[in-house]
Amino acid sequence: MRQVEDALAVYEVLMAPEKGAVSAGPSTLQELLAAYQTSRAPRIMSKISFLLLDGLNTPVAAELAERWWDSDDDWEANVAVLAARGTGLLDRERLLRKVTGDSSVVAWTAIESLTGDGTPEEIAALHSVLRNPDQMWEGARVAATKRLVAIGGLDAEAVFQEWTFRPAEAPWRFDRSWLHRNAAQVVPRMIEALPTAWWYYEAPFALGELRAAEAVGPLCEAVLTASQPLPMIEALGKIGSADAVPTLVRLFEHADPKVRAAVLQVLGKLGGAELTVVAMAACDDTDVLVRQQAARVLVRHADARAVPLLLHLCETAHAAQAADALARIGDPRALPMLWHLFFHHPDKAARHAAGRGLARIDGADRGCWSTDPQAVRAYVWLLGHKPGWPRHALRRAIEHTDALVRARAAETCGRLADPAAAEDVRALLDDPDPRVRTAARHALDRLGPEAES
CATH class of the missing domain: 1.25.10.10 (Leucine-rich Repeat Variant)
Known part of the structure; x- marks a missing residue:
């Protein structure tokens, strides 16, 4: 068969990046075919291909499928397969003759047009494609592999036992379960x-x-x-x-x-x-x-050997993760940096990670000198994880002007389970803010029945 003169046109038929680039319609196809007769311009050929790739189903397309089916021109024969596919005129026996023909381009399109359950004749035809070592047939071999995987069954899988396929044609690329079988x-x-x-x-x-x-x-x-x-x-x-x-x-x-x-x-x-x-x-x-x-x-x-580097990472975009790592390692060398992050880092995730580290690592109370209610709330939360620290800051928090600080103080008293705090918590039951009253009731529940009396 005479190979198509313009390789770019063949590529655009099979690898077209967008379909429907030209509005469909018999008149448009007729005009393009008329133009093709006078000029085999790649642009005209591409437009015809786009129309047929969209599955154009018209009398003109049906007539084209029959007229060009046995063409000696690869591009025309390929277009005939596309036209037959769009108009429902495909016949398995005729397609298989294309699969086993001399044109890799036409065989590729014919294989991609095969559907339904496979037959022994189809499996044999696909097998012959896989045996063809010509580099020009790589696309057809990939399509044949994909089709055999879709057919499935012992006969189709037996084809791969010869291991004639190349990496791009590996059956597991289309069916991962094949790999495990x-x-x-x-x-x-x-x-x-x-x-x-x-x-x-x-x-x-x-x-x-x-x-x-x-x-x-x-x-x-x-x-x-x-x-x-x-x-x-x-x-x-x-x-x-x-x-x-x-x-x-x-x-x-x-x-x-x-x-x-x-x-x-x-x-x-x-x-x-x-x-x-x-x-x-x-x-x-x-x-x-x-x-x-x-x-x-x-x-x-990381382990304790990496603490100096983790401290450095606390000054980077990885501060939250580094603080969590320092908390996991539990090295007291991290405490100064964790205190700094806890009160001053702009990222909430880093502040929370630092709080978890401070709660976990034993160390002395450095107090909270900030007047920012957000910082005070965090510090009061931390007090709830440090039963050995002094409680005077907690008592001040119960009387704080910020309602959420008072609520956090009540929660902390409940966590510490210190009966001596019961009287202070009971005073919060009359707080004007419902969040504080709710926190106080939960804290008294944790302190036990005696605390509520």
């Missing part, structure tokens, strides 16, 4: 394919999805010299084996900051004694994305 064959083949440039993505992806523990060693060996190591790093993270940690630590010296950031992310999942050391070193990385990933790892997994 055929794991026994997939794992050894994908391990073998790891050093192959073509399989740089799909092989690690398949091994990671299958959580193939036997692939950790080969992945660790391949990732150190891989030109594109990111998919392998991601696979090691999915598998989740601690055996990968030494290799990942070595990879942190990689020149690509994306690789270093990915290593940190995976190490954050795997944990281990090396994690804090690597993340601390990464805080001085030249790349901002690596430093940000290091900060995220530190605030989630």
Whole structure:
């Protein structure tokens, strides 16, 4: 068959970014066909293709399907398939002849036009497409794989047992369950394919999805010299084996900051004694994305060794997360910074995180010298988590002019469960603010029946 002269037109037929670019209608198609007879301009050819991709169903389209069905021109034959699809004139037997024909473009469109239950003849035709090694047939092979997956069943799956497909045609790209059904064959083949440039993505992806523990060693060996190591790093993270940690630590010296950031992310999942050391070193990385990933790892997994760095992070956009990490570690060195965040940080999340840290870490009461009711409320809340601290500030809070401070004071008295506070709490039962009265009643309930009398 004569190949279409304008490759761009074929591309636009199959990969058109927008359909319906030209208003549909028999007259419009007639005009375009008339123009096509005098000029095979790519613009005219594209407009015809757009119309038929939209499923135009008119007598003109039906006539066009028959007129061009056996054309020696690839583009015309391809348009005939589109026209037949839109007008409901497709015949499986005729389509299969297109599938097994000489044109990859027409075969691609014909395969995408196949619907319903597959037949043995269709499976055989699709199988022949997968066996065609020509690079020009890649689109048709992908379409054939997708169609075989849609057909399903033993006969369709048997086609893939020959493993003639390439990465873009891997059946698991269209049906993830296929990967798990055929794991026994997939794992050894994908391990073998790891050093192959073509399989740089799909092989690690398949091994990671299958959580193939036997692939950790080969992945660790391949990732150190891989030109594109990111998919392998991601696979090691999915598998989740601690055996990968030494290799990942070595990879942190990689020149690509994306690789270093990915290593940190995976190490954050795997944990281990090396994690804090690597993340601390990464805080001085030249790349901002690596430093940000290091900060995220530190605030989630750091131990006492990272306290100085976490204190520094409290002065950055990671203040809330860093304060939570300091609370988790429980190191008293964090107290001055936590007090500062507690009273002065503009972000509520950071103030709350600092409060949780102060509540958890033992330390002396520094008092509240602020007159801001919001700061006083937070401090009164903190008093409820510190039974050993003096109570004079709590008594002042009961008489505060801010209703929410008084309500918080009542809640704190209830939390501390100190019967000596019962008289002060009972005085709040007559408070003019209903929120305070409600808080006082709940606090007296917690103090016990004797407190209510």
